[in-house]
Amino acid sequence: xxxxxxxNVYYIRGNNKLSVGRMALKDRKIFFEYNPDFIATGLxxxxxxxxxxxxxxxxxxxxxxxxxxxxxxxxxxxxxxxLLDRKLMKLGIxxxxxxxxxxxxxxxxxxxxxxxxxxxxxxxxIPLISDLDHINHEIREFQINNDETxxxxxxxxxxxxxxxxxxxxxxLSGEDWLIKFRNSADLKDAGPIEYAYHLMAxxxxxxxxxxxxxxxxxxxxxxxxxRFDRVSSKRIHMHTVSxxxxxxxxxxxxxxxxxxxxxxxxxxxxxxxxxxxxxxVFNVLTHNRDDHAxxxxxxxxxxxxxKVSPAYDLNFSSGPAGEHSxxxxxxxxxxxxxxxxxxxxxxxxxxxxxxxxIDEVKSAVDKWLIFAQDSGVLPSSKKTIHxxxxxxxxxLFT
Numbered sequence: 001x002x003x004x005x006x007x008n009v010y011y012i013r014g015n016n017k018l019s020v021g022r023m024a025l026k027d028r029k030i031f032f033e034y035n036p037d038f039i040a041t042g043l044x045x046x047x048x049x050x051x052x053x054x055x056x057x058x059x060x061x062x063x064x065x066x067x068x069x070x071x072x073x074x075x076x077x078x079x080x081x082x083l084l085d086r087k088l089m090k091l092g093i094x095x096x097x098x099x100x101x102x103x104x105x106x107x108x109x110x111x112x113x114x115x116x117x118x119x120x121x122x123x124x125x126i127p128l129i130s131d132l133d134h135i136n137h138e139i140r141e142f143q144i145n146n147d148e149t150x151x152x153x154x155x156x157x158x159x160x161x162x163x164x165x166x167x168x169x170x171x172l173s174g175e176d177w178l179i180k181f182r183n184s185a186d187l188k189d190a191g192p193i194e195y196a197y198h199l200m201a202x203x204x205x206x207x208x209x210x211x212x213x214x215x216x217x218x219x220x221x222x223x224x225x226x227r228f229d230r231v232s233s234k235r236i237h238m239h240t241v242s243x244x245x246x247x248x249x250x251x252x253x254x255x256x257x258x259x260x261x262x263x264x265x266x267x268x269x270x271x272x273x274x275x276x277x278x279x280x281v282f283n284v285l286t287h288n289r290d291d292h293a294x295x296x297x298x299x300x301x302x303x304x305x306x307k308v309s310p311a312y313d314l315n316f317s318s319g320p321a322g323e324h325s326x327x328x329x330x331x332x333x334x335x336x337x338x339x340x341x342x343x344x345x346x347x348x349x350x351x352x353x354x355x356x357x358i359d360e361v362k363s364a365v366d367k368w369l370i371f372a373q374d375s376g377v378l379p380s381s382k383k384t385i386h387x388x389x390x391x392x393x394x395x396l397f398t
Contacts, residue, residue, distance in 0.1 A: 003097070004105055004119065009071070011038070011045065012114045012235040013302050020045065020115070023071070025101050030066045032057050043304045045115075045237060046070035047266070048244055061246055067100040069243030074111040075103055077294075078164040079183070083142075083155045090148055110169075111160035113229050113238035130172060132179065132214055132222050139166045139181050163294075163313070165190075169227070179214060179224035189378045193385070194223040196368070196375035197286065197314045203371075204282055204364035207275055209310040213375060220376055228299070228310050237300040238309065242293035249294040252319070254326045256280045259296055260347040263308060266298060272308045273347040277354065279311045280343060281361045284328060284335050284396070286368075287388045289319035291326045316385050334395050365389060 009020040009032075018041065021034040033056045044052060049059070050068045057068075064072035076084070084106060085095035108120030138154060141147035143166075157168035166181040182190050195213040202208055210226040229238045241259055242249040244266075263276045276296075283291045290313070297309040319325040323332030329339040329346075337358070344354035368389055372382040 003099060004102055004121070007101055007105060008118045010116045010118070011043070011237065012116060013043075014234055017116075023101060023104075025099050028066075029058055030068075030100060032059075032068060032071075043300075045300070046239060046244065048262075049246055063246045063248050064243075065100060069246045070115070070239060071100070071104060071243075073113065073238070073240050073243035074107050074115055074117070074160050075100065076107070076158060076160045079166050080155075080158040080161060083151060083158060086142075086148060087151050087155060090151070107160050110156065114235035115237070130170065133216055133218055135168055135170075136181050136216070136218070136222070143184055176227040176230045177212075177224045178227055179222050181222060182219075187378075187381055189220045189376065189381050191219075191221040191223040192376040192378075193372075193381055194315050195221075196371040196377050197288075197316065198223075198225075199371045199375065200286065200364050200368060201282055201311060201314050203367065204278070204361040206278055206282055206311045206314075207308070208314070209312065220378075225312065239298050239300070240294045241296040241298075244298065245293070247293040249292045252292075252323070252325050252327070252332070254293050255330055256326055256328050256343055257346050259326065260343060263298075264347065267306045267308070269307070270348055272306075273349060274353070274357070275308045277344055277347055277349055278357050278361065280328065281340060281358050282311070282314065282365075283324070284340065285361055285365045285389065285392055286314070287316055287318075287385070287392055288314055289322070289324045290315070290317035291319070291324055293326070316388070337396055340396075362393070 005025045007023050009023060011018045011020050018038055019035045020038050021032055023030060023032045032050070034052060034054070036054065039052045039054060046069065050057065050070055059066050059068045088095045104117045105119055105121045107117060109116040138150040142151065142154065157170060159169040161167040161169060161178060165183050165186065168179050170177055170179060187193065191213055195211065198208060198211045209228045212224050214222040214224055216222060229236045241247060241254070241262065245258070245262060247253045260273055260276055263273050264270070295313045298306050299309045300306050328335040329342045331339050340358060341351060341354055344351070368386055369382060
């Protein structure tokens with residue numbers, strides 16, 4: 001294998017492929033230069049850390065090992081990185097010898113969002129496998145028995161999706177879905193639990209993608225969401241808060257106040273802040289503490305207008321040392337009503353509206369046992385989550 005030192009970046013805008021610019025690796029540093037024609041479009045793909053300018057740019061911070069956050073968003077982490085590293089080792093290649101530029105070439109045109117990279121050095125065509133139990137078997141064989149027979153299929157189906165849990169990007173009946181599978185540390189009813197959270201979020205009036213609990217002959221089912229970075233086969237530019245702000249998602253690095261302020265600055269739309277605040281309230285009330293910087297995203301349309309993405313990765317979870325990964329007005333373990341109201345005020349949301357949102361979310365969360373029952377959550381999980389929700393309610397409203 002020969003390392004790649006220069007790649008081209010493209011943005012798929014509708015049916016057009018626009019050259020964004022070039023990225024180069026030199027003297028252990030990564031440089032980027034915008035294409036002048038792209039600068040003329042006025043499209044700010046990453047306005048905070050990589051604004052349009054006619055200069056050769058180098059990212060001075062090392063949050064993403066010298067890579068600008070917009071491009072780091074294209075790289076898989078967790079499960080996806082593990083798959084690629086194992087594939088490379090199988091070929092006798094040391095994964096530590098790959099630069100971020102090399103890894104982007106493995107992503108090629110199969111990443112999330114609307115950015116693509118060339119040269120593409122891996123076959124990114126997604127295999128036509130629709131039997132989820134068969135995919136689950138391949139994943140389990142890889143995890144438990146170190147069977148790498150189907151590793152190429154798993155790599156291509158993973159795309160650049162993030163997170164520790166195995167995921168696949170798959171087209172079913174002409175629709176693009178992201179479907180999750182259990183990892184070895186997950187509860188047996190991980191799929192039903194996340195689907196119950198989806199139903200609860202929908203009842204709480206969060207903007208959520210279409211979701212489904214796909215049935216299985218062998219287990220309690222697979223949770224999947226319809227991809228919101230694809231609309232009628234067109235790609236939508238997607239930027240995580242982590243990439244936008246260069247906030248390290250691997251360690252606690254954010255407060256919801258920063259997300260709220262960034263949302264208002266980027267979208268110029270108070271309605272988007274209402275959406276963001278509602279997600280914050282939901283995460284607090286439902287003990288979703290794995291609310292790190294990659295679990296919040298923005299979408300940009302073809303005209304350059306930004307909005308908050310549908311909420312995703314809503315699940316019962318514990319963050320670092322049992323605290324929220326993203327603090328609520330600097331409180332991570334025991335957020336109270338006053339912290340949420342301070343957050344709302346910072347986001348230019350009046351108190352009456354904030355209290356209404358909190359009440360709407362609480363009314364949905366109070367139905368946890370119903371959603372859990374409807375989704376097939378096991379009695380033990382149902383009880384554990386119910387107890388955690390009750391503790392949060394007691395802390396928040398007393």
